[in-house]
Amino acid sequence: xxxxSRSSYYDRYxxxxxxxxxxxxTRKVIEAFHFHKRRYGTRRLVAELxxxxxxxGRQTVRTILAVxxxxxxxxxxxxxxxxxxxxxLRRSPNLLLEREPATGVDEVYVGDITYLPLVNGKFAxxxxxxxxxxxxxxxxxxxxxxxxxxxxxxxxxAIIQRRPQAGLIIHTDGGGQYGSKAFRKxxxxxxxxxxxxxxxxxxxxxxxxxxxxxFKAELLEDGVFLDVEDAKQESFDYIEGYYNxxxxxxxxxxxxxxxxxxxxxxxxxxxxxxx
Numbered sequence: 001x002x003x004x005s006r007s008s009y010y011d012r013y014x015x016x017x018x019x020x021x022x023x024x025x026t027r028k029v030i031e032a033f034h035f036h037k038r039r040y041g042t043r044r045l046v047a048e049l050x051x052x053x054x055x056x057g058r059q060t061v062r063t064i065l066a067v068x069x070x071x072x073x074x075x076x077x078x079x080x081x082x083x084x085x086x087x088x089l090r091r092s093p094n095l096l097l098e099r100e101p102a103t104g105v106d107e108v109y110v111g112d113i114t115y116l117p118l119v120n121g122k123f124a125x126x127x128x129x130x131x132x133x134x135x136x137x138x139x140x141x142x143x144x145x146x147x148x149x150x151x152x153x154x155x156x157x158a159i160i161q162r163r164p165q166a167g168l169i170i171h172t173d174g175g176g177q178y179g180s181k182a183f184r185k186x187x188x189x190x191x192x193x194x195x196x197x198x199x200x201x202x203x204x205x206x207x208x209x210x211x212x213x214x215f216k217a218e219l220l221e222d223g224v225f226l227d228v229e230d231a232k233q234e235s236f237d238y239i240e241g242y243y244n245x246x247x248x249x250x251x252x253x254x255x256x257x258x259x260x261x262x263x264x265x266x267x268x269x270x271x272x273x274x275x
Contacts, residue, residue, distance in 0.1 A: 025049075025056055029064045033072075039218045039247065041072040047254035091174045094204055095195035101132075104268075105261055106164040108132040109139075111154065111172040112208035113146050114216075116231045117224045124231040127154040127177075128239075129170070130211055134264070135249050136257035137211070137239050138162050142232040148180040155186060166191025173197045173205050215243075 032048045033040060040048065042058040042065070049056055065071070102108045109129045116124040125146040129139040139158025143150050151172075158164070170187060172178040174196045187194050197204035219238045225231035245258045252260040 025054060025060070026064050026068075028052065028054055029056070029061055030068060030070070033065065033070055036247075037218070038070070038072055043250060044248045044254060047248055090179065091199065092179075092194040092196040094171075094198050095169055095193060096171055096204070103133065105131060105134055105136075105264065106138075106162055106168060108169045108171060109158065109164075110205060110208045111151065111170060111178070112205060112212065113150065113175065113177065114212040116142070116235075117220075118228070118231070119224045119226050124225065124228045125150060126212075126215075126231070126235060127151045128208070128211065129154050129158045130208065131257075132171075132207060134257045134261045135252060136244050136261060140235065140239055142228065142235050144228045146177065148177045148182050151177045151183060152186065155183070159190070164190075164192075168192045169195050171195040171197075171205065172208075173202065174199065 028049055029045060032045055036044075036048075042061045045061050046056060046058050049061075096108065108131070110132055111127065111129045113125055113127045116126055118124060122144075124142055124144055126142050127140060127146070127150045128137050130137050138161060139154040139156070141150055141153035141157065143153075155170070168190075170192050172195075177183065178194075178196065184194060202209070215238070219234060225234060244256065246256055248254045248256055249260070255263065
């Protein structure tokens with residue numbers, strides 16, 4: 001009736017299915033890209049779609065992004081900043097130089113402080129503690145100062161949330177906040193070990209610096225916060241609502257810190273049962 005051969009009909013039908021499938025993949029890629037607020041490149045987008053049952057290669061994703069002029073946020077290169085150590089404070093040794101890399105949760109935390117620009121030209125300050133093995137930000141605080149209370153609050157949050165055991169290594173730079181009597185007493189009371197970067201060797205704390213580079217690139221994009229409360233709320237949303245729970249990390253097999261830790265604990269429990 002349509003004067004179209006059976007082979008031509010099915011050829012066109014199959015082509016339509018292919019176009020529909022390609023359109024669905026394109027839609028999913030774009031949706032995932034915008035859901036993660038331009039924070040995901042091709043590798044993480046491929047992993048995201050795979051979890052949704054869509055198998056697609058990085059080149060296809062790269063082409064889709066290029067056609068739609070979508071570009072992921074690129075963090076600035078890591079540039080270590082100079083931290084002034086109080087001349088009367090003793091620098092703790094770098095305990096990470098003589099040990100194997102962490103192989104489990106709550107073995108080593110790295111900490112640091114960074115500046116958060118405000119619209120009035122002033123700054124808020126963010127202190128974090130991050131688990132080296134899982135990349136989980138286990139403790140953090142934002143304030144309008146960077147006195148020792150800032151790092152103590154971040155440590156206290158980590159203790160409440162994680163309940164780490166004695167022997168935990170806390171690795172930071174040689175800043176006065178970490179060398180203060182109050183901070184050191186807290187570590188000693190809990191049986192934690194203090195580790196610091198070597199003098200004038202800020203790459204010793206590269207993981208903490210890298211975290212801040214990613215944080216500012218993905219959250220601020222060279223912008224500013226309205227005030228300290230805005231900086232605190234935005235930091236909470238990013239750290240607790242995205243970075244720890246959703247954001248995939250290539251070093252964790254493209255899992256979020258939360259999912260990676262769950263997998264590690266499940267594997268450890270299964271091993272104990274086998275034993």
